[in-house]
Amino acid sequence: MWRSSHPESPRGRNDPAQYDDLAAEWWRPRGAFAALHWLAAARAALVPPAGRPGAVLVDLGCGAGLLAPHLEGKGFHHIGVDLGSSALLQAARHGVTPVRGDVLNVPLRDGCADVVSAGEILEHVDDLPTVVGEACRLLRTGGLLVIDTLAATALARFLAVTVAERIPGGPPPGIHDPALFVDRAALVRECAAHRVTLRLRGIRPSLTDLARWLAGRTERVRMRPAPTTAVLFQAVGRRR
Template identity: 85%
Template sequence: MLALPEVRTRRRSHPELFRGRNDPAQYDDLAGEWWRPRGAFAALHWLAAARADLVPPADRPGAVLVDLGCGAGLLAPHLAGKGYHHIGVDLGASALTQAARHGVTAVRGDVLRVPLADGCADVVTAGEILEHVTDLARAVGEACRLLRTGGLLVIDTLAATAAARFLAVTVAERVPGGPPRGIHDPVLFVDRAALVRECAAHGVRLRLRGLRPCLTDSVRWLAGRTDHVRMRPTRSTAVLFQAVGRRG
C-alpha cells in the first residue's frame, strides 16, 4: 500500500489515475490524444466516419448541423463538401479549441441545456454522448428541440445490456484501440426502448441498427498496417448501435 504522502504526490503528477468513471475531466487529461489516429480515441475516429455516412448532403444553402458532444471535432473531416455549417457543442474547453481549428463553430455548453435556438438545425448528431449523460430524457428532448421540421437526428451509443457492459468496459478498456480506462460508466448505458420512446414523444421515429468494427481492418490495425477501421452494420443492437430518424 502507498504511504499517504506518496499517494498525494501521485495525485498531483497523475490526476488521471484517480478519476472516477465518466468524469469529464478525463478528456482534458487526454487532450493530446484526440487527433492521434492510433491514440486513446482511435475508435472515435472510426465511429465519426460511420456517423457521417448517415448524413446526406445539405439540401439547402446555409444548412446547419449541430454536433452534440463534438469533442475535438472528429466529425468535421467526414462532412467536408456536404454543405453544412458545422456547430459543435461540448463542455470541454480544450477539446473545443481543437474543434475550432478544424472548422467547427465551437459552442461551450451542456447537452442537457444546449445554448442554441429551437429549430435551428437541419441535422443533429449525438455521437457517443448519450451513454455519458445522467438524464436521457432531457438530452433527447434537447436534441429534438434543435431540429427543424423534417430535420434528421443521427445517434450512435452503447446499449444498456450485459453484453455491452462486458464488451465495452471489461474487454474494450483493456485492448489497444479501445476506450480509455474509466471513460464509461455502464450504469448510464442507453435503454434502447426508452430512447425510441423518448424520441417518438418529440416527433422523431427512430430506426436502429447495430454496429461493429470490421474484423479484417481490426487485425490490420492491431498489426500497425492501417490507421483506420471501418465500421460494419449488424442486425444486433445489443452492444453498439446507431439510430436515425426525422422530425415530423
C-alpha cells in the same frame, strides 16, 4: 490477462475531466480516442448532403471535432457543442464553430438545425429524456437526428468495459460508466414523444480492418452492420 494500452485514470468513471487529461490524444490515429474516429466516419455516412444553402449541423458532445473531416463537401455549417474547452479549441482548428455548453441545456435556439448529431454522448449522461428533448428541440421540421451509443445490456457492459478497456483501440479505462448505457426502448420512446421516429441498427468494427490496425498496417477501421443492437448501435430519424 489482457493489459490496457491506456494509463489508468486517477479519476472516477465518466468524469468529464478525463477528456482534458487526454487532450493530446484526440487527433492521434492510434491514440486513446482511435475508435471515436472510426465511429465519426460511420456517423457521417448517415448524413446526406445539405438540402439547402446555409444548412446547419449541430454536433452534440463534439469533442475535438472528429466528425468535421467526414462532412467536408456536404455543405453544412458545423456547430459543435461541448463542455470541454480544450477539445473545443481543437474543434475550431478543424473548421467547427465552437459553442461551450451542456447537452442538458444547449445554448442554441429552437429549430436551428437541419441535422443534429449525438455521437457517443448519450451513454455519458444521467438524464436521457432531457438530452433527447434538447436534441429534438434543435431540429427543424424534417430535420435529421443521427445517434450512436451503447446499449444497456450485460453484453455491452462486458464487451465495452471489461474487454474493450483492456485492448488497443478500446476506450480509455474509466471513460464509461456502464450504469449510464442507453435503454433502447426508452430512447425510441423519448424520441417519438418529440415527433422523431427512430430506426436502429447494430454496428461493429470490421474484424479484418481491426486486425490490420492492431498490426500497424492501417489507420482506418471501417464500421460494419452487426446482427444485433445489443452492444453498439446507430439510430436515425427525422422530425415530423
